[in-house]
Amino acid sequence: PTHVKSICCIGAGYVGGPTCSVIALKCPHIKVTIVDINPVRIAAWNSDVLPVYEPGLDEVVRECRGRNLFFSTDVDAAIKEADLIFVSVNTPTKTSGVGKGFAADLHYVEASTRRIASVATSSKIIVEKSTVPCRTAASMRTILESNSTFAADGTQISFQILSNPEFLAEGTAIRDLFAPDRVLIGSLDTQQGKAAANALSEVYENWVDRSKVYQTGLWSSELSKLAANALLAQRISSINSLAAICEATGANVDEVAHACGLDGRIGNKFLKASVGFGGSCFQKDILNLVYLSESLGLKEVSDYWHQVIKMNEYSKERFARKVVSTLFNTITFKKIAVLGFAFKKDTGDTREAAAITLCKYFRQERAFIAIYDPKVTTNQIMLDLTEPGVVDDAEAVRKQVRIATSMQDACDDAEAVIICTEWDEFKNASKQEWEAIYKAMKKPSFLFDGRGIVDTKMLREVGFKVHAVGKGPVIVDPVWA
Ligand code: NAD
Numbered sequence: 001p002t003h004v005k006s007i008c009c010i011g012a013g014y015v016g017g018p019t020c021s022v023i024a025l026k027c028p029h030i031k032v033t034i035v036d037i038n039p040v041r042i043a044a045w046n047s048d049v050l051p052v053y054e055p056g057l058d059e060v061v062r063e064c065r066g067r068n069l070f071f072s073t074d075v076d077a078a079i080k081e082a083d084l085i086f087v088s089v090n091t092p093t094k095t096s097g098v099g100k101g102f103a104a105d106l107h108y109v110e111a112s113t114r115r116i117a118s119v120a121t122s123s124k125i126i127v128e129k130s131t132v133p134c135r136t137a138a139s140m141r142t143i144l145e146s147n148s149t150f151a152a153d154g155t156q157i158s159f160q161i162l163s164n165p166e167f168l169a170e171g172t173a174i175r176d177l178f179a180p181d182r183v184l185i186g187s188l189d190t191q192q193g194k195a196a197a198n199a200l201s202e203v204y205e206n207w208v209d210r211s212k213v214y215q216t217g218l219w220s221s222e223l224s225k226l227a228a229n230a231l232l233a234q235r236i237s238s239i240n241s242l243a244a245i246c247e248a249t250g251a252n253v254d255e256v257a258h259a260c261g262l263d264g265r266i267g268n269k270f271l272k273a274s275v276g277f278g279g280s281c282f283q284k285d286i287l288n289l290v291y292l293s294e295s296l297g298l299k300e301v302s303d304y305w306h307q308v309i310k311m312n313e314y315s316k317e318r319f320a321r322k323v324v325s326t327l328f329n330t331i332t333f334k335k336i337a338v339l340g341f342a343f344k345k346d347t348g349d350t351r352e353a354a355a356i357t358l359c360k361y362f363r364q365e366r367a368f369i370a371i372y373d374p375k376v377t378t379n380q381i382m383l384d385l386t387e388p389g390v391v392d393d394a395e396a397v398r399k400q401v402r403i404a405t406s407m408q409d410a411c412d413d414a415e416a417v418i419i420c421t422e423w424d425e426f427k428n429a430s431k432q433e434w435e436a437i438y439k440a441m442k443k444p445s446f447l448f449d450g451r452g453i454v455d456t457k458m459l460r461e462v463g464f465k466v467h468a469v470g471k472g473p474v475i476v477d478p479v480w481a
């Protein structure tokens with residue numbers, strides 16, 4: 001098809017849902033059906049409480065749902081009707097078998113591909129939206145070609161495969177989709193491949209300037225997604241490694257980041273030191289890259305990228321240790337308030353959130369933990385903190401962990417406050433609010449800022465003993481004193 005009239009998106013998750021809702025909004029002439037095998041998720045997409053929290057998403061869905069946007073569990077019907085299909089299913093890290101802990105689990109992608117092959121009755125463009133290892137499109141193509149049948153008019157059905165990775169970040173998904181830095185479309189260098197890429201480009205050109213659409217070969221497109229995430233995460237691990245030096249020397253990581261970022265070649269974005277990065281993508285995609293490099297016999301390359309993950313683990317551990325050592329080397333039976341559980345602000349997503357690692361560490365030290373997050377549900381927090389397979393662990397979590405209803409509630413009677421997520425509510429809390437919190441806490445009252453968002457000077461005036469990532473104590477050298 002040269003002009004797309006009907007789109008199906010397989011996978012109604014954090015990517016498929018927002019991405020295809022925005023396509024429906026911007027392309028009223030295209031019918032968009034988002035399908036999923038999870039009926040609970042589809043029911044939520046059809047309700048007033050969407051399964052994904054993203055600023056601006058409710059408005060988009062409200063405007064198009066029932067007009068040219070549909071959410072359904074009838075995967076086959078949507079496949080049949082569509083002339084372009086996004087495969088936007090999850091590709092988690094494998095937890096068993098070959099490549100365990102590193103390789104991407106591609107069985108959801110393969111299941112979707114086989115489903116398309118078995119039910120399609122007309123030619124289609126298949127678009128990889130999921131993040132996949134380099135050359136996955138080749139496997140999809142083999143499956144589709146070996147299973148393709150004939151259309152009603154006797155002609156052989158053909159499938160064109162494109163790679164169109166998604167670069168949206170959670171919390172800003174709608175903004176990113178409305179005004180992407182670029183839209184990447186990879187295709188085979190054949191006439192049909194190029195025609196398919198142009199057809200997809202035409203969809204985006206309903207709201208994205210053509211100059212932002214970059215067409216490449218399939219393998220470059222697939223690899224670019226892993227590469228972009230690896231480069232972004234590498235910046236965070238780099239600044240976090242420097243944060244450790246700052247803390248040991250009295251340098252200030254925000255000043256260092258700013259000074260370096262003023263160099264146009266470096267740039268000032270994505271250099272915020274933190275307790276460690278989280279999210280469903282960075283770790284998974286780098287592990288995927290590590291595995292890919294190793295499979296290609298490129299051990300040094302693999303080691304190089306693996307270090308980004310190791311530095312992230314170290315950042316979380318270093319922060320947790322700092323909490324314990326500062327609290328006189330024991331937090332057993334002490335009450336710790338954790339502010340923020342999502343992996344970043346403006347999302348309810350907790351996948352790989354640093355808060356999970358920290359809370360598990362505090363649990364091991366037998367502390368009592370009170371957690372407050374403006375968006376994450378109690379169920380989700382309990383699920384994240386329960387070790388699978390450990391007998392009675394859910395019960396133990398309930399005894400040790402309390403879900404608080406506000407910052408103040410979490411901090412009541414606590415020995416220390418730990419900021420894990422950079423929610424505006426924490427960042428913009430007034431001096432009066434902090435004074436009330438301070439008053440309700442045990443003394444000395446400690447505050448550990450894992451995001452570098454609070455005004456340390458103001459908090460010290462209130463009375464807190466403050467530790468912020470990358471901001472070391474001012475060391476007075478006797479020579480200069
Ligand atoms: P998700 O887990 O939120 O959603 C995936 C959905 O696919 C689930 O609802 C699941 O039920 C459904 N699904 C799985 N197999 C299916 C099948 N055979 N038929 C129909 N539905 C099926 O995952 P996500 O966060 O949306 O990520 C999807 C992909 O996009 C991943 O490859 C991810 O790496 C990539 N990605 C994610 C982000 C992000 O910010 N979350 C950003 C860019 C790219």
Ligand code: UDX
Pocket residue numbers: 166167168169170171229232236269270271272273274275276277278279280281282343344345
């Ligand atoms: C990331 C990529 O940014 C996006 O392009 C890709 O499509 C999916 O993966 P996401 O994980 O949603 O997006 O959020 P992102 O803003 O990248 O933040 C990831 C983690 O890094 C968060 O925990 C965040 O708090 C942390 N981070 C980010 C820092 O610690 N410092 C920074 O300077 C930036």
